[in-house]
Amino acid sequence: MKVLGIDPGSQTLGWGIVEGKGLKYQGIAYGTVKSSPREAFSKRLLKISDGIEEVIEKFDPDMLSIEEAFYAQNVKVALKLGQVRGAVLLVGEKAGLEISEYSPKTIKQTVVGYGNAEKTQVQEMVRILLKLNEIPEPHDAADALAIAICHFHHFGLHERVIEAAQN
Numbered sequence: 001m002k003v004l005g006i007d008p009g010s011q012t013l014g015w016g017i018v019e020g021k022g023l024k025y026q027g028i029a030y031g032t033v034k035s036s037p038r039e040a041f042s043k044r045l046l047k048i049s050d051g052i053e054e055v056i057e058k059f060d061p062d063m064l065s066i067e068e069a070f071y072a073q074n075v076k077v078a079l080k081l082g083q084v085r086g087a088v089l090l091v092g093e094k095a096g097l098e099i100s101e102y103s104p105k106t107i108k109q110t111v112v113g114y115g116n117a118e119k120t121q122v123q124e125m126v127r128i129l130l131k132l133n134e135i136p137e138p139h140d141a142a143d144a145l146a147i148a149i150c151h152f153h154h155f156g157l158h159e160r161v162i163e164a165a166q167n
Contacts, residue, residue: 003061
């Protein structure tokens with residue numbers, strides 16, 4: 001199974017590809033889609049959409065795992081994040097990917113063991129879990145890898161429960 005993790009952002013969207021089965025997985029690639037805040041927001045959404053389509057075409061993932069929307073103090077930021085998520089979800093659906101969404105707290109709890117973990121803690125655990133020589137940068141890409149790792153743990157649990165019920 002190959003999972004594309006997405007950390008949505010309107011200026012820097014992180015993506016990461018993790019491949020494996022159950023709780024045995026490895027990082028394949030990671031990066032970002034960047035856009036300028038000086039561009040019209042519709043053009044930024046198009047850039048994000050095109051960027052994710054390229055990643056899907058290049059790495060051919062089976063699933064897309066994305067961070068759920070979370071409470072933001074700035075309503076405009078929350079609305080823009082929702083639009084970015086919508087663009088990514090649409091691209092995933094068009095590509096026929098199975099889509100899973102996880103809250104920031106669930107991702108941190110799964111990867112670090114603490115739902116209020118700092119970004120540096122998430123980055124370090126991603127490095128350890130994927131046996132990388134260095135911390136993935138920028139943090140948006142590390143967060144995307146964490147989201148993909150989270151999916152392996154939760155999806156794997158679902159598979160193990162079904163398998164145990166059959167035995």
